[in-house]
Amino acid sequence: MKRIAPLLLALGCATSTGPTESIEPDAPRPKVGAAWFKLRAEQLGVSMDAAKARDAAFDPSNAPDDFWNPETAINTGAVWNALCAECHGGQLDPRDAAKFPAPSPGWAKGTGQMFAEPRPLPAAYAKVFDGSDDPKKMPPWKDKLAREQIWALVHYVNQLSNTATARVYLEKK
Numbered sequence: 001m002k003r004i005a006p007l008l009l010a011l012g013c014a015t016s017t018g019p020t021e022s023i024e025p026d027a028p029r030p031k032v033g034a035a036w037f038k039l040r041a042e043q044l045g046v047s048m049d050a051a052k053a054r055d056a057a058f059d060p061s062n063a064p065d066d067f068w069n070p071e072t073a074i075n076t077g078a079v080w081n082a083l084c085a086e087c088h089g090g091q092l093d094p095r096d097a098a099k100f101p102a103p104s105p106g107w108a109k110g111t112g113q114m115f116a117e118p119r120p121l122p123a124a125y126a127k128v129f130d131g132s133d134d135p136k137k138m139p140p141w142k143d144k145l146a147r148e149q150i151w152a153l154v155h156y157v158n159q160l161s162n163t164a165t166a167r168v169y170l171e172k173k
């Protein structure tokens with residue numbers, strides 16, 4: 001695996017040490033798959049099947065509204081630490097993600113800072129969804145994460161990349 005990224009941390013927290021270890025032993029665990037849809041079904045007041053169908057119907061060129069709230073934000077931080085930080089760095093206590101602002105309306109159609117470079121956000125979403133053309137680089141996440149979770153991660157990376165004290169560097173080959 002390719003190593004990416006020294007990185008400087010974060011929102012008043014300690015410096016990140018190892019790969020996938022959480023920096024806080026009592027930090028919330030990531031919810032993926034059924035656990036994620038259970039959370040969203042409860043939040044939306046619908047059945048789990050309805051939450052899944054709703055997610056599957058999202059247009060990949062634009063983010064859904066209202067997916068960012070304290071619980072989904074914290075879960076996004078936990079997912080980042082568990083699945084992404086191994087390559088990209090940037091571990092925070094997941095609870096710090098609740099301090100990030102919610103995305104503004106229409107944000108996903110625009111450009112945002114992705115690590116060290118500005119990127120069209122639909123392209124960043126597509127990269128996380130489908131993975132890199134080169135399978136040795138970025139794995140695809142579409143079978144593991146809900147579409148809303150992928151948008152939440154794009155917002156999370158954008159926030160991390162914009163935070164002066166929490167800069168994430170993506171090493172490119």
Ligand code: HEC
Pocket residue numbers: 001002004080083084085086087088114115117119123124125127128131132133134137138139141153154157170172
């Ligand atoms: C095995 C290492 C690895 C893991 C794990 C990984 N990535 Fe990546 N990621 C990469 C590499 C390498 C690239 C650059 C690939 C390319 O340009 O095709 C990349 C690219 C990206 C980009 C696009 C950046 C740009 O400039 O367009 C985003 C966004 C991203 N990753 C987010 C994530 C998220 C979110 C996760 C976790 C769900 C994740 N990555 C997990 C290695 C990884």
